[in-house]
Amino acid sequence: MLKVFLNHASEDRALVLPYFEKLRALGHEPWIDRKLLPGQRWDEEIQRAFYSSDVVLIFMTPRSVRKRGYVQREIHDALERLKSLLPGDIGVIPLMLEECEVPHQISQVLQYIRLPNEWHKVVESLSLAAQQREIAVNDGLPLGPFLVYPRKEVLEWSGLPGYSLELRFPHFESSTLSNIALELNEYVTAMRFDCLLEARRTKLEQDPERFKHWVGTDSEFAASSFSFSLEPVLVGESIISMIRYEFGYFAGAAHGFQGATTHNFVAKDDGLVKLRLEDFFSDPYSACQHLTELCIQKIEKEWEARFETPPSADDREEIARSFPPEWSTYLHFSLSATGISVYFPPYTLGGYAAGSWSAEFSFDELGPLLKFDGPHLLAKRANAVAFVHSDVDGPAAHA
Incomplete structure (x- = not known):
């Protein structure tokens, strides 16, 4: 995976974290200082992450460009690292998170990208950076105006009973419909989190007396098992159809469960509208x-x-x-x-x-x-999808 270091002012962390999650969804390995653990030498860990990274993203705001200390030192060191790269290699990407004056040391050597509207350029630049380093990345499946990245996440929790949860879901990017892609990802994220919350209900249904004799066994009755898969089946310029399949069983249940729900949208005025059959x-x-x-x-x-x-x-x-x-x-x-x-x-x-x-x-x-x-006219012009989920992990979550 491409290692990406996120340079930012601490005051901007809340603005930067969504991009950290987007980078993970794209299959990269981003680093931000929230990953520091208690007891770690923070200066040493930051330096290790910085110098082991392949690409540094510089998030510029009025606060970060005026801030002295580590932010400026990292910017200086990142620009110095460019001297060791081959001509054309991507090692530093300046990002304007909020309108501000671009530091001269950046503007004289690099072109910056405006967020959020030009996020697709970041995606393209990181893909090129990975190719330059011969790092295998998932470039996404081109579906209509989107690049769709399949993700898988597996979570487990031990209890009496415990649970295992497998989530498969898509991540959307688009250079022409960036806001539509953003809304689709927000919808998928909410659905993913809802599945996680439902699985966590197992923690409220503990029954040690009933399940203790299954401890240490491989019995399927000892834990609930949930599998949710969200799959695009039709994608066009202005219409999207997805199916969510779910199956599994509850610990101790006589039989499993299965079902399918669907999620259909049209794009109107740069926003999603949910379709009903009528x-x-x-x-x-x-x-x-x-x-x-x-x-x-x-x-x-x-x-x-x-x-x-x-x-x-x-x-x-x-x-x-x-x-x-x-x-x-x-x-x-x-x-x-x-x-x-x-x-x-x-x-x-x-x-x-x-x-x-x-x-x-x-x-x-x-x-x-x-x-x-x-809307059937939009469907007739769209592309049917044979969507295959990868085994690339998606954003981590606490079980």
């Missing part, structure tokens, strides 16, 4: 009735394929009751360039053993119901 149709009420008729037909066919027998009259009544003509029936849907897939949770129809149900609707069969200028 947004696709010119007459939502009539569309819901017709969609339900189609859905029931598709579920009946799926029933016959799954159970190798046509549904009986009672089965058809149960199917009709399970999929009422209400938009709340169709909360979870994903998009492709050719149509819409709707997902129904377990227990919607039949018990746990029956599993989950879904139905696919092509834009062609929905054609008469769709808005003439609806």
Whole structure:
């Protein structure tokens, strides 16, 4: 990983920390002085981190450029290190975090980058710096106007019961839609943290008497296991569709759980707007009735394929009751360039053993119901995604 040292004034730490997390999400190894541990010789540790780094980022604000001491010394030493690099090598990147006068010692040798609007230039410069040093980095998967970086995080906690949590999620960067990428990352971060908080509920459900006999064994009943994966399935200039898969089991439970939720957006006026399925149709009420008729037909066919027998009259009544003509029936849907897939949770129809149900609707069969200028037009122009998560760790979190 590319080692990146973050030079900043202590007064600016709160402004710099979000960039520390963004660098980690990109697969780099950033260093900031908050990583110092009690008892460490702080001067020695800072110097070690500084001189072992590949690139120094200088965060400039009115406070940092006026500050004497370590900030200025690090800037001076970073510029001196440039003399030992090959021509064109990237070793120092000045970043204007707030409007200020750029120190002469920087402006005479380096071009600075303005944050946050030019963050994509930082991403590109660090990628080039890694290439120059033959450091393998994940350059991201190009999807529409975005570079998407897959991340994985595994957390465990020992208790009676304990838990293990695996999170897989994307990180978005874009040179043309930087604010959209920022909002997507904020949304993903909130979802990731919500999953972590749910897993931590295990700490409130301790039962030593019940679970103590599993201590030291490999039994799956000794700990809860959670896996959450957020995957983009369609990405375009102005439309994004993602599915969150979840599965696992609670300690001591008779069987596991599984499910899928979906997250669909359009970009309007440089901001995200969440899509609902009814947004696709010119007459939502009539569309819901017709969609339900189609859905029931598709579920009946799926029933016959799954159970190798046509549904009986009672089965058809149960199917009709399970999929009422209400938009709340169709909360979870994903998009492709050719149509819409709707997902129904377990227990919607039949018990746990029956599993989950879904139905696919092509834009062609929905054609008469769709808005003439609806979001399906954006989906048709977007790119379908075969998104593969990497094993690169994402931002660390406390279990």
